[in-house]
Amino acid sequence: MSVREAVLANLGKITDPISGKDIVSAGVVRALNVEGDTVRFVLEIDPKHADQMEAVRATAQQAAEMVPGVAKVSALLTAHSQKAPPPDLKPKAKPAAPQGPQAVPGVGRIILVASGKGGVGKSTVASNLAAALAAQGRKVGLLDADIYGPSQPRMMGVSGRPASPDGKTILPLRNHGVTVMSLGLMMEEGQAVVWRGPMLMGALQQMLMQVQWGDLDVLVIDLPPGTGDVQLTLAQKFAIDGAIIVSTPQDVALLDARKGIDMFRQTKVPILGMIENMSTHVCSNCGHEEHIFGHGGVAAEAEKLGAPLLAEIPLHLDVRLAGDGGVPIVVSQPDSKQAEAFYDVARALVGQGVA
DSSP: OOHHHHHHHHHTTSBOTTTSSBTTTTTOEEEEEEETTEEEEEEEEOGGGHHHHHHHHHHHHHHHHTSTTOOEEEEEEEEOOTTSOOOOOSOSSOOOOOSSOBOOTTEEEEEEEEOSSSSSSHHHHHHHHHHHHHHTTOOEEEEEOOTTSOOHHHHTTOOSOOBOTTSSSBBOEEETTEEEEEGGGTSOTTOOOOOOHHHHHHHHHHHHHSBOOOSEEEEEEEOOSSSSHHHHHHHHHBOOOEEEEEEOSSHHHHHHHHHHHHHHHHTTOOEEEEEEOSOOEEOTTTOOEEOTTOSSHHHHHHHHHTOOEEEEOOOOHHHHHHHHTTSOHHHHSTTSHHHHHHHHHHHHHHHHTOO
16 A cells, blocks of 8 residues: 555544545545655635634644654645635637647646557656656656546546636646646546537646646646547647657557557657557566567667657556556656666656757
């Protein structure tokens, strides 16, 4: 069990005196972040119950401090204001189309992480790349644009609805040195996004233009798989500095990756390189190495297309456990072989001047 899961388990034993539920399921616990041995969260309350909830806050802080590995806990009360509801991501009117690609205020460069098909580890690459760039001293944002399957809140260890002081500006969350925004943070856990294309595109544009990203060197965008509306909207309406294509070595994945590369070339988005994920597997018991999905297919494809091969990421249990635990492998095991592969990509992008 990760530190985050253990903290949530302890907080789930505390009863909210207002609703009668535990404070986690009642939605009182917001913006839970774990960074190293420090845990931070807020309890969102009605101001008229502030005196009553102060005792709950103290109990919650003590409960978090009891988790092994936690040295410091910051638990604060925040007043829920009816005058400042969460931002409405469903556009009520069609905005005027801007002339030419837009720049995102405060963002130096934008890098897309894409894949032709799902299940190749694109989101794992995006989260680890963002954290690795932050470790290189870059100011990094991560936008989870995988609308139907947002996984970055779990992978980056952030939770709770982002605040919106005026109902328009969205304040993103932050963990592992990365500023994070995802549609998954705006929805109830397990709730499906049942929106048609225009509504999705409106939400995507708002998450880019209305989120208070601050001053960023680079914004990494985790795209949905394939070549759909999200990819086209970003490529046509925003100033994109390049795309990274993630694929496994197997032929089926490469067939779809080629379509993604062709789409970016048609929309004049530079291909920064390709990453072969799940490249090889080394047995933890005997040390035998085997190429479960084949080997070298992405390298050959990259050479054929004239794009650099940025990394070959091994298939390893620790990478999956780190993502599920909300602490990317580059943060939890920075000296591991798996983390080094992601750091190589980050250093290459910084060296190219695109991050």
